Amino acid sequence: MDIKKVMVIGAGQMGSGIAQVCAMSGYNVVLHDLKQEFVDRGMGIINKNLSRQVEKEKMSEDNKNSILGRINPSTELNNAADADLVIEAAVENMEIKTKLFAQLDEIAPEHAILASNTSSLPITEIAAATKRPEKVIGMHFMNPVPVMKLVEIIRGLATANEVYTAIEDMSKSLNKVPVEVNDFPGFVSNRILMPMINEAVYTLYEGVASKEAIDEVMKLGMNHPMGPLTLADFIGLDTCLYIMETLHEGFGDDKYRPCPLLRKYVKAGWLGKKSGRGFYEYS
């Protein structure tokens, strides 16, 4: 399968990062979101990341411009009509994702692979919204995408072997390390990471220690690059809550119950770094 043109759906923190690394590896990219202002925000993040590389003399201005030139903004889903691969990175919500995949199935060419960057939602269920479940796969990048090496590749029940191989090869072409996992709530990454973050929120909720102390313990004691509450803010508290809800519902086990404090913050619109306030405040 020859992948040349990639469409990325959702120009948020993940979608913009995915578009950036694809363009850096020579793919023609379409970066799509619902409104022009969201696409502009995504393009702004990419521009800032590349400009930082230029300032550090790790990239030439010409190279930056040609990477940016390979990314075409879009607010029309019909732009999927000539895509070889669509990578969906919209919000972590099954209803939104299944609706998008049903539409993309109608628009994208027959040979196109439809991938989701979902953090936790079942790929098999997303695939069932299409008439090409064998061409649907999970392609789970880590945040920040330009820095993190892992791509967790998730096989749905019907995913074809050649589709898996194409996505594995594509991930390698992005200088990432693919790891194969099966379709289970939270896959491997978030089944292990998110309960730790949720437990850190409980630790704060129960007054065991301050947020700074909790983060310091995990940073200095366990050598984590970020404390769990800082990391939750970085991921997005809405995304953390959605993932915990998927684990809770998917396994039917109360050990995955989301902490009420996490729920409260999300209800308040305190979504972390992206909204300016989460456990910490950001200017």
Ligand SMILES: CC(=O)CC(=O)SCCNC(=O)CCNC(=O)[C@H](O)C(C)(C)COP(=O)(O)OP(=O)(O)OC[C@H]1O[C@@H](n2cnc3c(N)ncnc32)[C@H](O)[C@@H]1OP(=O)(O)O
């Ligand atoms: C929720 C899910 O479904 C799955 C997930 O993604 S879970 C989240 C997974 N991610 C993590 O756990 C990240 C944990 N944190 C870290 O690894 C580090 O704190 C970090 C890589 C984010 C920053 O590292 P740091 O050493 O503190 O920062 P810093 O020295 O400023 O940056 C290191 C490099 O990363 C780059 N960088 C840092 N933040 C970046 C960002 N947000 N976007 C792009 N590049 C970034 C810097 O430009 C720098 O690049 P160079 O080496 O080319 O100069």
Ligand SMILES: NC(=O)C1=CN([C@@H]2O[C@H](COP(=O)(O)OP(=O)(O)OC[C@H]3O[C@@H](n4cnc5c(N)ncnc54)[C@H](OP(=O)(O)O)[C@@H]3O)[C@@H](O)[C@H]2O)C=CC1
């Ligand atoms: N944050 C993280 O650390 C990671 C997240 N993920 C996953 O990646 C996906 C995106 O997360 P993230 O980038 O953090 O989220 P963001 O909130 O930063 O971005 C999501 C973007 O998708 C847009 N969007 C929502 N609905 C649609 C739609 N129907 N069509 C097109 N665009 C849409 C949003 O617009 P609007 O602002 O209007 O809602 C927003 O711009 C989620 O599935 C998440 O679980 C995976 C790995 C890590």
